[in-house]
Amino acid sequence: xxxxxxxxxxxxxxxxxxxxxxxxxxxxxxxxxxxxxxxxxxxxxxxxxxxxxxxxxxxxxxxxxxxxxxxxxxxxxxxxxxxxxxxxxxxxxxxxxxxxxxxxxxxxxxxxxxxxxxxxxxxxxxxxxxxxxxx
Amino acid sequence: xxxxxxxxxxxxxxxxxxxxxxxxxxxxxxxxxxxxxxxxxxxxxxxxxxxxxxxxxxxxxxxxxxxxxxxxxxxxxxxxxxxxxxxxxxxxxxxxxxx
Numbered sequence: 001x002x003x004x005x006x007x008x009x010x011x012x013x014x015x016x017x018x019x020x021x022x023x024x025x026x027x028x029x030x031x032x033x034x035x036x037x038x039x040x041x042x043x044x045x046x047x048x049x050x051x052x053x054x055x056x057x058x059x060x061x062x063x064x065x066x067x068x069x070x071x072x073x074x075x076x077x078x079x080x081x082x083x084x085x086x087x088x089x090x091x092x093x094x095x096x097x098x099x100x101x102x103x104x105x106x107x108x109x110x111x112x113x114x115x116x117x118x119x120x121x122x123x124x125x126x127x128x129x130x131x132x133x134x135x
Numbered sequence: 136x137x138x139x140x141x142x143x144x145x146x147x148x149x150x151x152x153x154x155x156x157x158x159x160x161x162x163x164x165x166x167x168x169x170x171x172x173x174x175x176x177x178x179x180x181x182x183x184x185x186x187x188x189x190x191x192x193x194x195x196x197x198x199x200x201x202x203x204x205x206x207x208x209x210x211x212x213x214x215x216x217x218x219x220x221x222x223x224x225x226x227x228x229x230x231x232x233x234x
Binding site: 010113 | 190200216
């Protein structure tokens with residue numbers, strides 16, 4: 001189990017992704033499992049960095065837990081920003097044409113589709129988003 | 136991520152290598168928009184791209200919208216399986232011109 005405490009901003013994104021990647025590589029996790037986990041982590045972390053604190057900077061805590069038996073990767077993202085459950089956001093219409101499409105809105109949809117389990121809770125002043133994927 | 140621009144007779148090919156994510160997508164977007172200032176036909180070679188987040192899709196959508204507004208085309212070639220999964224999930228497989 002690894003815990004990262006970071007200023008949530010684009011500049012710290014690779015710190016998070018590199019740490020997750022290192023954990024997964026230590027278990028010889030195949031690329032086809034690792035890539036969706038990394039994309040999901042990026043989408044959540046960038047959402048915190050851009051929106052959780054209403055445009056101001058704040059902290060994010062990321063717990064990385066990769067178990068070999070049973071093979072599971074569990075990531076927990078915490079922030080003390082504006083209470084917001086991203087799972088309540090309506091899924092984008094993926095059948096629209098390029099002209100009808102809005103820029104953005106796909107991030108949390110990817111997380112829901114790519115991960116096996118996604119849970120949100122608001123506790124002790126924290127947004128807590130937990131995602132899991134079987135390895 | 137690196138982007139190599141190869142000028143053809145009537146088109147510009149952008150060969151992308153590396154990860155297209157929140158950090159690198161704005162640079163790719165800039166390359167695409169700059170290419171469309173020079174030509175109506177842009178070819179995007181993603182053969183060396185194994186990772187694309189929604190930030191990358193944003194750049195591609197803007198490129199596709201630019202192509203349409205200019206009466207041009209943006210063709211995306213050599214899409215790798217991990218990126219195709221993202222295209223399929225998002226519906227971009229039908230939005231983009233894949234070759």
